[in-house]
Amino acid sequence: MDKKMASWMYAKMNDIRNFENQVQKIFATGEIPGFVHLYAGEEAIAVGVCAHLKSNDYITSTHRGHGHCIAKGCSLNGMMAEIFGKETGLCNGKGGSMHIADLEVGMLGANGIVGGGFPLAVGAGLSAEILETGGVAVCFFGDGANNHGTFHEGINIAAALKLPVIFVAENNGFGEATPFEYATSAKTIAERAKAYDIPGIRVDGNDVTKVYQVAQEAVERARNGEGPTLIEAITYRTHGHFEGDNQSYKSETDREKWPVEVDCIEQFKTYVLENKLLNKADMEEIEKTSIKAVKEAVEFAHNSKVPRGEALTENVYVTYK
Amino acid sequence: MARKLTFSKAINEAMDIAMERDNKVILIGEDVAGGATVDHLQDEEAWGGVFGVTQGLGNKYGRKRVMDMPIAEAGYMGAAVAAAVTGLRPISELMFNDFIGSAMDEIMNQGAKIRYMFGGKAEVPLTIRTSHGAGAGAAAQHSQSLYGMLTAIPGLKVVVPSNPYDAKGLLLTAIEDNDIVAFFEDKTLYSMKGEVPEGYYTIPLGQAEIKRKGDDLTIVAIGKMVHVAEDAANQLAKQGVESEIIDPRSLSPLDEDTILQSVEKTGRLLIIDEANPRCNAATDISALVVDKGFDSLDAPIKMVTAPHAPTPFATNLEQLYIPRAETVVQTAKDMIGELTLSR
Numbered sequence: 001m002d003k004k005m006a007s008w009m010y011a012k013m014n015d016i017r018n019f020e021n022q023v024q025k026i027f028a029t030g031e032i033p034g035f036v037h038l039y040a041g042e043e044a045i046a047v048g049v050c051a052h053l054k055s056n057d058y059i060t061s062t063h064r065g066h067g068h069c070i071a072k073g074c075s076l077n078g079m080m081a082e083i084f085g086k087e088t089g090l091c092n093g094k095g096g097s098m099h100i101a102d103l104e105v106g107m108l109g110a111n112g113i114v115g116g117g118f119p120l121a122v123g124a125g126l127s128a129e130i131l132e133t134g135g136v137a138v139c140f141f142g143d144g145a146n147n148h149g150t151f152h153e154g155i156n157i158a159a160a161l162k163l164p165v166i167f168v169a170e171n172n173g174f175g176e177a178t179p180f181e182y183a184t185s186a187k188t189i190a191e192r193a194k195a196y197d198i199p200g201i202r203v204d205g206n207d208v209t210k211v212y213q214v215a216q217e218a219v220e221r222a223r224n225g226e227g228p229t230l231i232e233a234i235t236y237r238t239h240g241h242f243e244g245d246n247q248s249y250k251s252e253t254d255r256e257k258w259p260v261e262v263d264c265i266e267q268f269k270t271y272v273l274e275n276k277l278l279n280k281a282d283m284e285e286i287e288k289t290s291i292k293a294v295k296e297a298v299e300f301a302h303n304s305k306v307p308r309g310e311a312l313t314e315n316v317y318v319t320y321k
Numbered sequence: 322m323a324r325k326l327t328f329s330k331a332i333n334e335a336m337d338i339a340m341e342r343d344n345k346v347i348l349i350g351e352d353v354a355g356g357a358t359v360d361h362l363q364d365e366e367a368w369g370g371v372f373g374v375t376q377g378l379g380n381k382y383g384r385k386r387v388m389d390m391p392i393a394e395a396g397y398m399g400a401a402v403a404a405a406v407t408g409l410r411p412i413s414e415l416m417f418n419d420f421i422g423s424a425m426d427e428i429m430n431q432g433a434k435i436r437y438m439f440g441g442k443a444e445v446p447l448t449i450r451t452s453h454g455a456g457a458g459a460a461a462q463h464s465q466s467l468y469g470m471l472t473a474i475p476g477l478k479v480v481v482p483s484n485p486y487d488a489k490g491l492l493l494t495a496i497e498d499n500d501i502v503a504f505f506e507d508k509t510l511y512s513m514k515g516e517v518p519e520g521y522y523t524i525p526l527g528q529a530e531i532k533r534k535g536d537d538l539t540i541v542a543i544g545k546m547v548h549v550a551e552d553a554a555n556q557l558a559k560q561g562v563e564s565e566i567i568d569p570r571s572l573s574p575l576d577e578d579t580i581l582q583s584v585e586k587t588g589r590l591l592i593i594d595e596a597n598p599r600c601n602a603a604t605d606i607s608a609l610v611v612d613k614g615f616d617s618l619d620a621p622i623k624m625v626t627a628p629h630a631p632t633p634f635a636t637n638l639e640q641l642y643i644p645r646a647e648t649v650v651q652t653a654k655d656m657i658g659e660l661t662l663s664r
Contacts, residue, residue: 033636034458085458085635096460096634112462113420114392147391148423175392176351177368182358183391248366249356306637316630320598 001212006277007286009051009208013043013265014290016067019076020239022294023066023083023097027243033085036097039067041238044264045170046071048211049138049231052219058106058124059138060117063098064170065110068140073105080297086304093307094315108137114175115145118154118167125163125228136164136222144175146189155230159196164222166215167230170205172237177249190232198228205233206264209271236262324519329374329511331485332450335492336375336412338521340382343410346496348387349397350414350450354379357389371416372452372511394420398449399427402501405447406435412496415451417459418467418505432501433476444499448492454507454545454595455632455643464632464639466544468505469594469601472572478502478526479572483547485515487570490524498526507545527574531583535563538653539583539590542566543602546593546644553649562657572602580606581614588619589656593644598626620656625649 001009020040027036039046042064050059050071061068069079074090082089083097090102101109108124111117121139128135145151146169158165169189173180186192193200199221203214211233218229236254240247247255272278278286313319326334340346353375355368369376379387390397394415401413415421421428428449435443455464472479478500482488488506495502532547533554542550547568554564565583569576584590590610594603603624610622625644633639 033639034460034634035463082634085637087635091634093635094461094633094638096458098462099460099634112460113423115423144392147393147396149393149395150423176371177355178352178357178389178391179359182389246366246368248368249359249362251359251361307633307635309637309641311635312633312638312641313628313630318629320629 001209001277003277005051006272007282009047009212010268010272010278010283011286011290012047012071013208013268014287015076015293016040016043016046016070017265018290018294019070019079019297020066022298024243026298032083034096035242036083037064037242038239039064041264042170042172042205042235043067044208044211044268045168045205045233045235046140048208049166049168049215051212052215053106053138054135055106056133056135057137058108058121058135059140060108060121060124061110061140062117062142062145063110063112064142065098065100069100069102069107069110072107074100074102074107076293076297077300078102080301081304084301084304085306086301087307087311088300088304092311094311115141115148115150117141118150121165121167122154122158122163125158125165126161128164134223136166136219138166138168140168140170142175143169143171143173143180143189144178144183146192147183155196155198155228158228159198162225162227164225165228166218166222167228169230169232170235171232172235174237174241174249176241179249188232190230193230198230200230200232202232202234205235206262206267208264208268323516325514326485326517327511328485328488328506328513328515329372331489331517332374332492332506333376333378334517335489335496336378337381339493339496340378340386342521345408345410346412347409348375348378348412348414349390349401351390351392351416353414354384354387354389357384370414372508374506374511375414394423395427398424399431401447402427402432402435402445405445406443410446410496412448412450415449417463418451418453419462419465421451421467428477428501429474433474436500437476445501446499447501448495449501449503451503451505452508453505454509455627455639456509458634458636458639460634461631466505466596468503468572469596469605471503472602472605473600476501477573479505480526480570481505481544481572482570483544483568485513485517487524487530489517490522491526491570493521494523494526497523502526505544510545524570526571527576529567529569529576529579531579532566532568533564535565535587537562537587537589537657538564539580539587540564540566540593540649541580541590541606542568542593543572544595546595549644549646549649550593552646553653556646556650557653562653564653577609577613580610581617584610584614585617588617590618590622591625591649591653591656592622593625593649595627595644598624598629601626623652623656625652
């Protein structure tokens with residue numbers, strides 16, 4: 001990793017953290033409609049993987065998708081406006097937090113359906129293969145989704161057809177309120193790769209440098225026509241399933257330990273300092289820029305208009321009056 | 322004064338009574354107990370489903386009868402079908418009716434077909450509880466009202482309660498029924514309070530309720546839309562128009578007689594359905610009246626529904642999406658015409 005990459009990664013991790021902190025704060029005021037599911041704490045995975053992607057590579061995401069969107073290059077203004085339900089949002093206010101998408105940057109959509117992303121990523125891999133774009137597709141999913149039928153169907157198709165797809169499990173310990181160990185018969189998600197004869201790799205999902213390395217190999221394999229890889233990144237959901245969740249299923253020890261001791265941004269700070277990739281001044285500059293960008297995104301969202309009423313029936317193939 | 326319960330608590334109480342009366346009744350679904358196998362978790366703090374509707378049942382009946390399932394709707398819905406065929410009487414919760422896409426084969430091709438395909442030699446006493454409806458800012462994949470889709474499938478019964486009293490009585494009937502019943506709960510009604518008697522009572526499927534008597538216009542409204550109808554009827558009454566409101570309560574079986582008799586009296590039919598306008602419960606009821614009650618009609622049948630579009634996220638658009646009393650009032654006035662209004 002060079003200085004430029006370290007700087008990009010540190011900036012993206014900060015953007016995600018600051019963005020989510022703002023969303024959390026504003027959601028509590030009641031200004032944001034619907035549900036929000038926060039990604040803060042899991043930044044290392046989205047950033048470590050997306051570091052290897054180009055704009056013609058695609059990703060699919062989940063209900064906890066803000067981090068993937070930011071790492072893949074979605075505009076903070078467009079995202080925040082979308083979450084507020086404004087017409088300047090990336091989906092013109094019609095999608096909301098769970099459905100942010102931006103095909104311009106290869107973001108094939110957050111998703112409200114658990115397991116919804118697997119076949120979509122396979123499809124993006126299929127088009128890359130047939131159109132010979134050289135692109136790859138990454139499917140981000142939570143541990144809850146690894147028990148869904150689409151996980152197995154999607155990975156099998158990608159593996160059987162050797163498509164350029166990377167499956168990235170974010171094992172944060174819980175599928176909604178249910179612990180991973182209860183819901184999953186296998187000890188790990190990675191070992192399920194064996195059944196599809198593809199590499200399955202477990203990695204510390206809070207160490208962005210390790211995620212970066214593992215993802216590099218997987219993306220190279222995919223670009224070289226060697227087929228899919230299943231990566232299981234181990235992390236922890238420092239937030240609830242949704243904002244407002246009482247999180248009674250979490251232990252006190254975990255609650256105290258995780259946000260502080262194993263924070264992926266703090267870990268990366270130490271790494272870049274030790275390896276002289278960034279100095280304190282560089283980091284402070286990035287932090288300031290990030291805070292400013294998120295503040296501007298909030299202002300942009302505040303100042304944007306809600307969609308016109310006519311938008312209700314636009315973008316449907318057929319309208320019946 | 323009679324006891325008041327929320328829609329949510331009334332549904333919880335029906336399950337509680339059913340589980341108390343029959344130990345073959347089990348409850349399965351995602352997080353229905355909440356935090357399964359978490360050592361420190363006191364059961365009373367556990368989730369009880371994402372809306373808290375099943376809270377306390379895991380504690381009372383144990384996690385062998387209230388079982389959290391992996392996020393695998395096809396897997397556990399299919400399991401619920403066969404568990405029903407082989408001796409249990411499961412209640413299977415589908416967190417949002419939108420997730421039916423993931424479990425449709427199990428419901429449509431397995432569960433709904435088994436009794437008929439097996440020559441009547443099998444029964445499927447399964448209740449599928451699910452949440453539906455817009456108004457929570459939950460956007461396109463968490464806000465649909467898909468009861469019409471299931472009503473179209475032979476072998477399924479479909480219930481859409483509009484208030485706490487009906488929810489309890491209808492759910493008890495659904496659980497005791499020997500066929501699959503899909504039970505649709507509007508998520509924006511969960512906090513609505515209403516009178517609910519203690520103890521056991523049932524309401525038969527296929528028996529509509531006349532919520533308000535009137536001679537000028539019949540309004541058939543489904544689920545939460547009953548409240549929209551009541552609001553509209555109050556406004557219309559001030560202008561001298563008396564509406565008769567019918568809550569079908571179950572869409573399959575459908576109480577055709579109550580609807581036809583009302584239209585025979587009023588000569589006009591307006592149907593309110595929050596589902597999208599094509600091939601929904603409203604078009605179905607409209608077709609019924611054209612087919613069997615055409616001679617009673619003095620005016621074209623009108624339907625007030627969501628538009629032919631997915632549910633939008635933006636609050637202002639979502640409010641335009643959901644049928645409103647104002648639209649119902651205007652539509653009713655158009656149907657009745659100025660002459661009647663000025664009488």
